[in-house]
Amino acid sequence: MSPTQELVNPHSRRRFLAVGGGSTALAAFLAACGSDSDSSSTGTTAMSSGGGTSETAEFGKGDVGILNYALTLEYLETAFYADVVKSGLFKGADLETIRKFGREEAEHVQALTQAVKSLGGRPAPEPKTEFPLESAKSVLELAATVENLGAAAYLGQAANIESPEVLASALAIHSVEGRHAAALNTLLGKTITPDGAFAKPADVKTVLKSVEPFIVG
């Protein structure tokens, strides 16, 4: 992490941070949620750091880094759905769903690109991708994996976002990824809520490792 990230942003949501009781409340909430705090990407120790996280540093500083990380995942999802449409493995209603989801991911790409630019950052480049498209079933399973991971990736970053505007936008995307994930799980006959009543976040390392096999350059 760059030392400049430690600077306190005057427009930060964090300036509202209650000084006392935060960690206790966290423990209670996470306990109530049945969540394992070790699996959370937002450790309590980060609470006093006041700015960003090194997790997405390779994508840029602060919110730009988080947005570029999300942009990379959205590029990947968009390319995936485009390849699936071209594969000819789907027809009818399922094909329409895939087209629709693909269009929505493309809108996320556009929105995130604009957001990075509006923060004065340079949008991450589109990765070259390749996906195994063997059968309708395996493709649906991959789609579900990618969407569940995407939703978890957004959730993992929500609390790291400084700007309330960027946070609101990320949340508006996050829940759509959750909808996609649930729809695909339904198509596969799997539960819509694999984590139970409280969705779990995924950290950057886990997410990038999972998508690595599909990025070829």
Add this chain to the structure above:
Amino acid sequence: MTAKSAEQQTRSEVLAKGALAVGSIYGAMAVGPFVRRALGAMGGSDVDILNFALTLEYLEAKFYAEAKTRAKPKGELKSLVNLLAEDEQQHVEALTATIKQLGGKPVAEPKFDFPYSGTAGFLRLAQTFEDTGVSAYNGAAPMLESKEVLAAAGGIVQVEARHAAAIRLQNGAESAPAAFDTPLDEKQVLKAVEPFLA
């Protein structure tokens, strides 16, 4: 999917959908102005925001608990209703515990009245509630001061979105009708929920 005529909808549904439509004018990244306005208008503490969320979760929990018999769900839908009832109850309990931990007082459960009949009526109302719930959390979450509470609220809203998608599929509707789940502010949400308070 069959389009419903306005005559088939209850007045409450129309009102609730109107509130949602107001939210949908905020496209893509245009939510910025909304957040600034809401931040200015909402002096609410985390406890206030969590109590607001708790009221919505009370509504959903009661709605699904009642629907187990009243909506006459069968087969796949029966399992879904049971799942949703359980999830919403867990949300109620988690929010209640958190409000107490923050030193606040959880709001009392209001009395609700859900005007629907049959499975189809239940599903229409469920879709409205889940979509409203998603937009309510998306609108309120940026106002949270504690990032720990924010992360936990994020874990809830994603589950609400998953519910919304599943209910929409039961309705023969699109699981994710738009690329962005636009936020609603507290006033808009209360307007949507008001018709169901007994």
